[in-house]
Amino acid sequence: VDTHANNIMVVKVGDKFPDVTLFEGSPAGAVKTSEILAGKKVVLFALPGAFTPGCSKTHLPGYIEDYDQFKAKGVDTIVCVSVNDPFVMAAWGESFKVGDKIRMLADPRGELAEALDVVLDLTAVLGNKRSKRYSMLIEDGCVKHFNLEEDGGGLTCSLSNNLLSAI
Numbered sequence: 465v466d467t468h469a470n471n472i473m474v475v476k477v478g479d480k481f482p483d484v485t486l487f488e489g490s491p492a493g494a495v496k497t498s499e500i501l502a503g504k505k506v507v508l509f510a511l512p513g514a515f516t517p518g519c520s521k522t523h524l525p526g527y528i529e530d531y532d533q534f535k536a537k538g539v540d541t542i543v544c545v546s547v548n549d550p551f552v553m554a555a556w557g558e559s560f561k562v563g564d565k566i567r568m569l570a571d572p573r574g575e576l577a578e579a580l581d582v583v584l585d586l587t588a589v590l591g592n593k594r595s596k597r598y599s600m601l602i603e604d605g606c607v608k609h610f611n612l613e614e615d616g617g618g619l620t621c622s623l624s625n626n627l628l629s630a631i
Contacts, residue, residue, distance in 0.1 A: 475580050479607050481600075482579035486569040487550035495569070497576070501605040504540040509599040509622060510577070512584060514548045514556035523597065524560055526624035531565045537631045539601075543567045547574045547594045571595065582612065599627045 475481065483498040500506065511523050527534075527542055534542060542565065546553060550570040557568035577583045577595035584596045599622040601609040609630050611621040 475607055475610065477607055477610055481602050481605050481607055482576070484575045484579055486545060486571055486576065488567060488569050489554045490550050493550060498605060500541065500543065501602050503604055505538050506541045506543060506602045507534055507539050507599065507627060508543040508545065508602055510545040510595045511597050512594040514546050514552050523623065527566060528560060528562060530624040530628050533628055541567060543569055545569045545571050545576060547571050547577055597622045601627060601631055
């Protein structure tokens with residue numbers, strides 16, 4: 465695990481996933497990442513913002529379409545995370561009819577983005593700091609595969625088909 469002077473951890477394959485609190489559905493829906501990941505094979509992908517064009521036209525739809533293929537490869541849970549409030553994430557999930565296929569989790573204060581060192585400063589265009597786009601395969605809390613869009617917003621390595629082919 466690499467650390468910076470500000471003690472932010474850069475997660476790498478083989479590392480334990482950081483334990484932070486995310487929110488599902490509302491501020492009352494607090495959930496710890498350690499609880500989501502314990503004893504499970506999880507696909508987790510993150511993106512800059514709900515309802516934004518790249519996220520809505522390409523990123524989220526790919527994971528919805530590939531849901532059955534991920535399940536066939538033994539994935540227990542698919543999680544989508546964004547630096548948004550939980551109401552926005554819930555509404556976005558409802559608009560795409562994700563149902564039980566994908567857990568739509570909010571990182572409202574950007575704590576997960578900070579812990580992973582994937583903060584993307586979009587203050588000028590979206591009003592705050594967000595998360596770079598990435599995808600991960602996590603098994604029992606351990607990072608097994610990590611695809612990070614280095615420019616933060618690209619739509620290449622973090623797409624569903626790329627993670628699916630790596631499993």
